[in-house]
Amino acid sequence: MGRRSLLLLLLLLAFLTPGAATPVPPALRALSSLHLSTSFRSRPAVAMKYSIHYIQQKVDHFGFHTDKTFKQRYLIADKHWKEDGGSILFYTGNEGDIIWFCNNTGFMWDVAEELKAMLVFAEHRYYGESLPFGANSFKDSRHLNFLTTEQALADFATLIKYLKRTIPGARNQPVIALGGSYGGMLAAWFRMKYPHLVVGALASSAPIWQFEDMVPCGVFMKIVTTDFRKSGPNCSESIRRSWDAISRLTEKGTGLHWLSEALHLCTPLTESQDVQRLKDWISETWVNLAMVDYPYESNFLQPLPAWPIKVVCQYLKNPNVSDTWLLQNIFQALNVYYNYSGQARCLNISETATSSLGALGWSYQTCTEMVMPFCSNGIDDMFEPHSWNFKEFSDDCFKQWGVKPRPSWIPTMYGGKNISSHTNIIFSNGEIDPWSGGGVTKDITDTLLAIVIPEGAHHLDLRANNAFDPVTVLLARSLEVRHMKQWIKDFYIWCGEG
């Protein structure tokens, strides 16, 4: 795999397979009935009590050659649900264990009472426990053939119809789709494709335009860089200079050894190709930090302090130092991300390239439909220059999965920038979240709305209320709730029996 492709895959994996980074304890997986889950480290105020269910889904909604089914997992929390005038908030699960998403979407729990809402969290096929072919699901392209956004949306549609048919009182209730990140794309696309099943969608940090040539491929790294530039003097400049420093250091005979020691790596660098792996891993760390730059202590991808980039930047104030000094500073900075708990004995540069199911599934998705071009130039951003090389990317995909990416399919299917005929979708974006570069950040119509949260990192608004939340996210959430209430009200005026 080409180094650029690897980097991008790593980026995406780190971001989009958080289930892999913080795996759910096996104990939770075994539970099959009501149980109490612990919630946020920072605010365990709302007790997250849900029940676990399964629905038989067709493996292939769009073909009849196979009539096979599999068990899709979903969670229900109905403590605040009211049959009279209530609603259903439906989380369109993304690329990971649904329990993890459930536990990290405190917003839904926080608003359940106000919206008299039943909460439903639907697991995405090929993730968590919802494996169409069990242990063989990732065996080859034949088994992976049913891992697409269209099949996932069809699962959601089938599930909603099933819930309405089987839960007394649910039939004539409005459903709202919610999701963050890739799940946010799914929420938006679900409203676009199945508007008869959901009255609206809240798509948080959903980079639906990070495809083909809809946004410049460099926008993502540019935002990461801005975050670091603004978080401390000379911070991004220190990082920009670190790449050449690494190159210079490792050109020397003892450089690999010295660097392995300086960065406290678990496995020493031995070959020259390890240098690129190291750089990719460091880049990915900065990217991840940009995504989880939350205003309070959190544990999304890693346990982290409040405003972690500010903490990181304290170590990167001076770019005009020797290469060895600069790299020692970089180590201090990395340590904020990898060792906030103080428990780590060494740093593992393979850490996010996990072989968990979630990572596998997402890697396949990026090699088929979810083709997002990324690039950097070292000028507008603090990274080494990398152009977007589709040919190389495609070849790597074919080597790894035996499939060829179709980069223009998602815009063909979901409308690209031409989505103004749809209604009732809120696109919320954190301005410091690098994914906002591919997101909808301006209103399209008066029912296709954009909310931008200046101090917001990756789908901050979907997280539970927190005493340290900036006022902008509080405003965003209150606006979101206001619109959701309006959708619910409209539903009852036009469609409801209740």
Next chain:
Amino acid sequence: MGRRSLLLLLLLLAFLTPGAATPVPPALRALSSLHLSTSFRSRPAVAMKYSIHYIQQKVDHFGFHTDKTFKQRYLIADKHWKEDGGSILFYTGNEGDIIWFCNNTGFMWDVAEELKAMLVFAEHRYYGESLPFGANSFKDSRHLNFLTTEQALADFATLIKYLKRTIPGARNQPVIALGGSYGGMLAAWFRMKYPHLVVGALASSAPIWQFEDMVPCGVFMKIVTTDFRKSGPNCSESIRRSWDAISRLTEKGTGLHWLSEALHLCTPLTESQDVQRLKDWISETWVNLAMVDYPYESNFLQPLPAWPIKVVCQYLKNPNVSDTWLLQNIFQALNVYYNYSGQARCLNISETATSSLGALGWSYQTCTEMVMPFCSNGIDDMFEPHSWNFKEFSDDCFKQWGVKPRPSWIPTMYGGKNISSHTNIIFSNGEIDPWSGGGVTKDITDTLLAIVIPEGAHHLDLRANNAFDPVTVLLARSLEVRHMKQWIKDFYIWCGEG
């Protein structure tokens, strides 16, 4: 196959695979460049000059295991097309040879100049020449796996994007989807699912609600009966009584022979099960007549006189006659449909159960997604009572194709009756067309419009202008054009560069 299922299949085949009933001459298929096609028998005013093209389409838009492609055929007529302020009228081809549909959709040719329109006729996969696996396309359920509405719509989407990319001047033009019957459903569904690609749709005689329990299963046969009841005194009553007359006659030893002679059948009835085949064939004839009860001489499913049911009913004025007399009258009536040309030497009761590709494809589609329940009770209609037996239908499908129908999928996918969030679709229906029973005949919103044509048979409005057209269809067409012009105008106001 159960007799009821067979009847229903025959009904559908006869209706929805007109390409089979009036096959396109092989000579036409061989042409690969511009040529002049003869058009309507009744009004050859507009010269139908088109060019034939092919596009490589993915066999599977929704999976990546196979990257195979096939050639989809489409026709283009651009005589009246203007780059400046023009439009593209896109016919969403249905279950048959696209040239046949092109020749029977005179409306598009008639309005091309007024709308400065390029006409595009896209062939539906698995019909005509657009066979994903060539001669093997219907071999088994594995090869048929990609025959779905979703794949067909994805072909259309891909084709439209391709045309806009490759035809200079087409890029910034509004596209309107048009279709009749099953093609009308596709036009409506295309606008629902791909509103970024078409600014609106004209769905003529599209029974999008003839699924699950959205309309009573008996509505179709009831409308057929009404057509006959209103076309002549005692007409429907004569037909109603004919079934028992056939039963009584064929109970006797010589009855089968006598009836074979009386009806001039090409192949004599020999077994008792032939009686049901005969009844099914006669029923189907009445159904077909109801669909093509046009106000002028035409040749849609068969060459026919103007208002053919009126002609038929002239032979069916007296139900109070002996069984043999009644059946001799029935023969005269059938002869109107099968021998208007006077060339037929005998009548063939297998006639519509053709083994052409179109018929095969449609049979498969009714056994998978396009599950339309039909029934009759002999009271509200003139047919023998038949209930809708899904189990039996499903078993027959499995025997024939190795697949199981999913009757609730189409409503899940396309919204059933809950489609009010969509815009810019005209549903036109002829009131005497039995398919209007499953159609949208009342406005849903001010941009989801229904047009009902009291004297209209099956998609009369899509046919070429004719001197004998009732004024209601002229009004319908003028209303349709007015809305299409408005969609085009809106497009240029909001989106156009021209």
